[in-house]
Amino acid sequence: MNIYTSPTRASSTARPYLPALTTEGRSTDNSSRDDNCEAVPCLSMEVCKVYPKGPLLVLPERIYLFSEPTVGEILPFDVVINVAEETQDLQTQVPAIEYHHCRWEHDSDIGTDLVLLTSIMHAAAAERKKILIHCQCGLSRSATLVIAYIMKFHHLSLRRAYDLLKSRADKISPPMGLVFQLMEWEAALKATPSAQASDYRKLP
Numbered sequence: 001m002n003i004y005t006s007p008t009r010a011s012s013t014a015r016p017y018l019p020a021l022t023t024e025g026r027s028t029d030n031s032s033r034d035d036n037c038e039a040v041p042c043l044s045m046e047v048c049k050v051y052p053k054g055p056l057l058v059l060p061e062r063i064y065l066f067s068e069p070t071v072g073e074i075l076p077f078d079v080v081i082n083v084a085e086e087t088q089d090l091q092t093q094v095p096a097i098e099y100h101h102c103r104w105e106h107d108s109d110i111g112t113d114l115v116l117l118t119s120i121m122h123a124a125a126a127e128r129k130k131i132l133i134h135c136q137c138g139l140s141r142s143a144t145l146v147i148a149y150i151m152k153f154h155h156l157s158l159r160r161a162y163d164l165l166k167s168r169a170d171k172i173s174p175p176m177g178l179v180f181q182l183m184e185w186e187a188a189l190k191a192t193p194s195a196q197a198s199d200y201r202k203l204p
């Protein structure tokens, strides 16, 4: 399944990031800690080694965050969501995997996709599927999607969802253009209290 999202938001060539926030409440679950996310800088679009140990488990419902994977790296997953415009689309190479590709840039309008993609994640999680969320580096766009998911299905504010993910993958840094859209997402979630309390999954 391919979902093309036109980049309609202009002028985000500079990419301001949220400042580093509190690390209070870091997970004690070493399997989802950020040891994987060592200080290996993203030197270029080609060399993106933020997760040198492979996909990082960031949420208990088998949701992993990663940079651009190889075919071999996605084989263990049931569902793969690729949210980068510039990454290779591996769909035809992994026909057995539920593969979604949303071609986001760092300033794309992602609001509609968030509704669909977080629902896909939620449905897959309910079926105990193993889910990989990735972009090019695993820092901005994929992190934005995971934050949106946490906000909706763990019922956390943007700030708390960001802090939670940051405590598990401390290199994440959603660009300000996407953070603004997460603010809109937060407002939309607040406006729909039906945001399914029954869907709540308690975080460890």
Ligand SMILES: N[C@@H](Cc1ccc(OP(=O)(O)O)cc1)C(=O)O
Residues within 6 Å of the ligand: 041, 042, 043, 044, 045, 084, 135, 136, 137, 138, 139, 140, 141, 142
């Ligand atoms: N711009 C970074 C690399 C980088 C590329 C893409 C990126 O976004 P995402 O995490 O959404 O792929 C983040 C960082 C550098 O020059 O090192």
